[in-house]
Amino acid sequence: MAAEKLTPKRIDIYKKYYVYFLIDPRDENIFYIGKGTGSRIKSHVAEYYRGGSVNKIKTNRIGEIINAGFKVKEVIFRNSLNESEAFKLEKRLISKFKDSGLTNISSGSISPKDNALAKIKDLKNRLIPYNVWAKNIENRREKSCVNVFGSVYNAYWKIANEIDKTIFSLETQEC
Numbered sequence: 001m002a003a004e005k006l007t008p009k010r011i012d013i014y015k016k017y018y019v020y021f022l023i024d025p026r027d028e029n030i031f032y033i034g035k036g037t038g039s040r041i042k043s044h045v046a047e048y049y050r051g052g053s054v055n056k057i058k059t060n061r062i063g064e065i066i067n068a069g070f071k072v073k074e075v076i077f078r079n080s081l082n083e084s085e086a087f088k089l090e091k092r093l094i095s096k097f098k099d100s101g102l103t104n105i106s107s108g109s110i111s112p113k114d115n116a117l118a119k120i121k122d123l124k125n126r127l128i129p130y131n132v133w134a135k136n137i138e139n140r141r142e143k144s145c146v147n148v149f150g151s152v153y154n155a156y157w158k159i160a161n162e163i164d165k166t167i168f169s170l171e172t173q174e175c
Contacts (some may be wrong), residue, residue: 094145
């Protein structure tokens with residue numbers, strides 16, 4: 001019996017994407033379809049606990065499931081995809097299931113620009129008013145703000161203005 005020549009399988013590092021479903025265990029319905037790599041599938045429940053999600057409808061649904069004593073079902077539908085394949089499959093599935101109660105806020109394939117814009121707008125919405133921010137800031141932090149920006153007031157408005165400039169830049173950028 002001749003020894004077979006063993007050759008290592010080629011690992012395609014670009015086929016690391018997957019398309020997944022979030023399923024409500026109370027009725028077994030898919031309520032979110034996404035694409036990702038690594039632990040992206042787990043990030044939605046983590047966002048709920050952190051309280052910081054752009055998609056409030058999805059976050060509220062996750063909260064309802066958890067508060068009812070259940071766990072969100074996280075199911076990988078298809079893996080070993082490249083990014084383009086994952087985008088296309090995600091978009092097709094969202095289109096197919098769009099009338100069945102999905103909480104997706106886009107039809108899939110959200111561009112990096114739109115994703116950045118949504119995140120920066122969420123950050124702006126979470127920016128507390130100056131008078132509350134200044135009142136709550138600790139003295140030692142206030143001293144460092146004064147050293148860097150000249151005053152707590154300047155620090156706050158520098159941050160707020162940078163957010164506004166970033167939003168304007170993203171909204172007017174052609175992609």
